[in-house]
Amino acid sequence: MRLVVVSNRVAAPDGEGKTAAGGLAVALRAALQQQGGIWFGWSGKVTDEPAAQPTIVRRGKVGYAVVDLTAVDRDEYYLGFANRALWPNMHYRLGLTQFSRAEYSGYMRVNRRFAEALAAILQPSDLVWVHDYHLIPFAAELRRLGVTNRIGYFHHIPWPPIDVFGALPGCQDLLLALTAYDLVGVQTARDAGNLVRAIEEAGPEARQRLDRGALKVAAFPIGIDTMAFHAAALRAEDNSVVQRTMDGLAARDLVIGVDRLDYSKGIVERLESFERFLIANPDRRGNVVLLQISPHSRSEVPEYEQLDRQTDSALGRINSSLGDPSWTPIRFIKQAYTRPVLAGLYRHAAVGLVTPMRDGMNLVAKEYVAAQRPEDPGVLVLSRFAGAAEQMTEALIVNPYDKFEVAMAIGAALLMPKDERISRWQALFEGLRRQDITWWTRTFIDALARK
Missing domain, CATH: 3.40.50.2000 (Glycogen Phosphorylase B;)
Structure with a gap:
């Protein structure tokens, strides 16, 4: 056959x-x-x-x-x-x-x-x-x-x-x-x-x-190919792009989002949720950075051009109002990174911020979990409207339309004790390994x- x-x-x-x-x-x-x-x-x-x-x-x-x-x-x-x-x-x-x-x-x-x-x-x-x-x-x-x-x-x-x-x-x-x-x-x-x-x-x-x-x-x-991605993340710890990125963060906590530049991904809402987190937690300003990687998508369609302008507007407003000469709250990259580089960045991120307004599955959520260090994993913050939320119940599940709820989840993820992070990650990883x-x-x- x-x-x-x-x-x-x-x-x-x-x-x-x-x-x-x-x-x-x-x-x-x-x-x-x-x-x-x-x-x-x-x-x-x-x-x-x-x-x-x-x-x-x-x-x-x-x-x-x-x-x-x-x-x-x-x-x-x-x-x-x-x-x-x-x-x-x-x-x-x-x-x-x-x-x-x-x-x-x-x-x-x-x-x-x-x-x-x-x-x-x-x-x-x-x-x-x-x-x-x-x-x-x-x-x-x-x-x-x-x-x-x-x-x-x-x-x-x-x-x-x-x-x-x-x-x-x-x-x-x-x-x-x-x-x-x-x-x-x-x-x-x-x-x-x-x-x-x-x-x-x-x-x-x-x-x-x-x-x-x-x-x-x-x-x-x-x-996803769970074990292969986990191995790729381990190898990528020495990747030059990953190393330069982490050196530029100067030991600050990394929150990462990776999506195509698409209105279904809730990218503007995510930036504004991170803004709410920083406003509510002034003590975290200067020691946490959101890295959002969003390559252009379907640029021939007018709605995507409009989204690009909205994203630039929100990014400029947040960085100018909350940043200072030594710290930029949000780093926004509009180019695609290779999967090995992404795997390495996921591995270093304390929080994976996956908050689409609606998604069929969302494999970024699964890749983020697969990339983590077993002994010191990060925390996945996941939209309830991503298909992955039906399987990945050990993540912090949020309503992406509620920016205060997402902001609170970011704070909870950054403060979560290591034993709880490990317990949640182990359950998530086993599910990914079983249904790859x-x-x-x-x-x-x-x-x-x-x-």
Whole structure:
């Protein structure tokens, strides 16, 4: 049985451009290497006349099959409907959801074109695993082409309640298309419940497929490569970037946040929560620093440009009002760091501040815990609206909308006795070790194969 992974973008193989360092890419590539298979998706390139057939590069037992998009395809499918309609809606941001029928048509058109390209190279026994919100209609398009393979879908971001998702034009068609999958996986039990209720309200055809067991919806909380990340953090203690960063802190306590610059991450609210902490604890001024690492994301979308300006405004106000010539309260970095550097910084941080307004899982929370020193770990402060909060109950769970609550949690984390920090960390780490990325990959593939 060959595994076929389908995602919006394909993680390039070694020797073909930049190799993705993310844990998901590593895990999926390992699963493909084990079973043999194909990784299919967009090449990331824009061309005037994309070829109908995918370009395939083989590395061992894995074929990397990619297709190009036109500029209109990219604008309507990716920048448009996927990231200006689906993304904000599924993160409960109705005020930012922008629907365009042209962009919706482009989204459906690209899914149809992708399905036609993949169908040409599918084998009857292939197991197809589709990833994320860019490709909700993908299985329905394959079924229209006569494909009868088992097809699974994993949704990496939140699935909102029907009252939220139902505000999106075309939502019923998307829900009906989703029932063409054999197995749909989401991050949390809450997401699974939201999705099942939405399908039940999508009409008799969708409801019947769910009722007779043709479609299964279940939570498969994604993990990380726990032991590998823990080892990387240990090695990174001597990393030159990590050492320079820690030398610059001059023995001050480090609070760290790492996120893409995205409105779902609550970055402005996090800066203001740290401000509240410093105002309430004047004795801590000068001996604690928040390091926020937030690379730019989707800069072509206007909402992200606005967020960039809001972040700069909050940062300038806080640093100018609370800082002094010898101490800058918040250091804000807008460039990406490598995973080894991040692992080393996590290991030195007394507090991991992970406070998204809404998140499917949030792997930063898991990486922060995995990176800690067992004998002297830091404390995770985690948003109740991150999917990780369903598993990581030993963290300090907070409401990111309540800046006073987050500020109090920062203070509690910095003052927490070592024995309590160790106890909380041990429970968190054991959960991460038990349900790691290999467990997640194997569990989903086994469930799909049994379907």
